[in-house]
Amino acid sequence: MTQMAHTSNHPKTSAADHVGIVLCNLGTPSEPTPSAVRQYLAEFLSDPRVVEIPGLLWKPILHGLILPRRPKASAQKYQKIWLKDGGSPLLHYTQKQATLLRGWLEEAGVQGVEVATGMRYGAPSLLQQLQAWYQQGMRRMLIVPMYPQYSGTTTASVYDLAYQWAQSKRDIPDLRIVKEYAQAEGYIAALARRVVEHWQTHGRPDQLIMSYHGIPARNVELGDPYQAQCIQTSELLAQRLGLPKNQYLVTFQSRFGKAKWLEPYTQPTLERLAQQGTRVVDVICPGFSADCLETLEEINMEVRDAFIENGGQEFRYIPCLNEHPEWISALRDLVVTNLNGWLR
Numbered sequence: 177m178t179q180m181a182h183t184s185n186h187p188k189t190s191a192a193d194h195v196g197i198v199l200c201n202l203g204t205p206s207e208p209t210p211s212a213v214r215q216y217l218a219e220f221l222s223d224p225r226v227v228e229i230p231g232l233l234w235k236p237i238l239h240g241l242i243l244p245r246r247p248k249a250s251a252q253k254y255q256k257i258w259l260k261d262g263g264s265p266l267l268h269y270t271q272k273q274a275t276l277l278r279g280w281l282e283e284a285g286v287q288g289v290e291v292a293t294g295m296r297y298g299a300p301s302l303l304q305q306l307q308a309w310y311q312q313g314m315r316r317m318l319i320v321p322m323y324p325q326y327s328g329t330t331t332a333s334v335y336d337l338a339y340q341w342a343q344s345k346r347d348i349p350d351l352r353i354v355k356e357y358a359q360a361e362g363y364i365a366a367l368a369r370r371v372v373e374h375w376q377t378h379g380r381p382d383q384l385i386m387s388y389h390g391i392p393a394r395n396v397e398l399g400d401p402y403q404a405q406c407i408q409t410s411e412l413l414a415q416r417l418g419l420p421k422n423q424y425l426v427t428f429q430s431r432f433g434k435a436k437w438l439e440p441y442t443q444p445t446l447e448r449l450a451q452q453g454t455r456v457v458d459v460i461c462p463g464f465s466a467d468c469l470e471t472l473e474e475i476n477m478e479v480r481d482a483f484i485e486n487g488g489q490e491f492r493y494i495p496c497l498n499e500h501p502e503w504i505s506a507l508r509d510l511v512v513t514n515l516n517g518w519l520r
């Protein structure tokens with residue numbers, strides 16, 4: 177059992193009767209350098225939720241093969257997408273989302289809430305944010321993982337961290353975590369708006385590709401509902417756009433390692449489409465609420481090049497929801513629903 181912390185004389189501040197809302201995303205390196213990427217990957221890839229290979233087998237691979245090599249190549253990729261003033265896009269957009277959500281909640285007359293960002297790995301850390309609020313006397317916290325589709329590899333890891341942290345408390349915080357919102361009306365509406373706005377400027381494509389981050393196929397075989405939720409989101413989005421089945425495809429990207437991951441894989445699918453004569457594709461990544469390495473570099477650079485090299489003519493990337501007003505409005509609704517009974 178974790179040691180109980182002594183908190184009997186915690187300071188009573190205004191935070192004590194407030195509710196904390198944390199937008200929690202994956203996390204990102206502090207700089208686009210090999211050493212910062214190494215530190216980030218070491219934490220991320222040591223999480224047994226992310227890599228399920230037994231530690232005795234995995235640790236030597238991670239520390240002997242992956243961490244000495246991958247950070248250099250990854251840092252070069254991060255350098256290509258790093259924002260001049262804003263740093264990591266993932267962190268930049270997640271912080272913007274928190275700022276906008278704070279304003280939108282205020283505007284809606286919601287009082288007594290604080291909004292922050294907290295990353296699962298790296299900084300600014302979810303754990304430190306929860307602990308800082310707790311020390312200020314706050315006892316009610318709502319965590320919103322920025323993953324619309326639940327996966328054991330991502331969402332469950334947020335639960336692990338929060339529950340393990342709470343375990344050390346005598347007076348435990350009242351915690352709520354949004355498990356998933358793959359089918360939420362506002363989320364689907366925001367995605368549809370993003371696509372329609374893109375079509376208004378560029379016209380319709382031959383195919384709309386909905387690309388999600390992959391996970392090992394084995395995880396799904398063992399009961400992870402992630403794949404089913406990705407398909408649900410995609411079908412709802414297609415329905416809302418009035419897209420027939422032959423005009424869109426669901427694919428999975430970012431395969432890591434040699435095991436079988438969810439298929440069809442994004443890049444080979446786009447290569448095949450190009451070879452078979454598909455000229456214009458739109459690509460959207462509905463599972464990422466903020467643009468990041470996996471969308472800006474992998475999709476909009478690597479996969480784009482592969483499509484064009486194989487004979488495709490136009491590869492049009494549709495940005496993530498990022499700061500889109502319809503998304504912030506959806507987030508506000510999601511938060512308000514999950515604050516039920518907590519608001520004054």
Ligand SMILES: C=CC1=C(C)c2cc3[nH]c(cc4nc(cc5[nH]c(cc1n2)c(C)c5CCC(=O)O)C(CCC(=O)O)=C4C)c(C)c3C=C
Nearest residue numbers: 202203204205226250266327329330389391432468469470
């Ligand atoms: C090792 C296995 C991995 C699993 C399982 C996995 C699942 C998963 N990841 C995201 C979201 C993101 N992943 C990002 C980067 C990233 N992911 C992995 C590996 C796994 N992800 C690695 C090794 C990396 C690092 C980048 C690299 O070195 O290539 C990111 C971007 C972070 C950024 O800073 O921009 C996101 C976001 C989801 C949603 C998911 C399962 C559903």
Ligand SMILES: [Fe+2]
Nearest residue numbers: 202389430470
């Ligand atoms: Fe990932």
Ligand SMILES: [Fe+2]
Nearest residue numbers: 430469470474
């Ligand atoms: Fe990647």
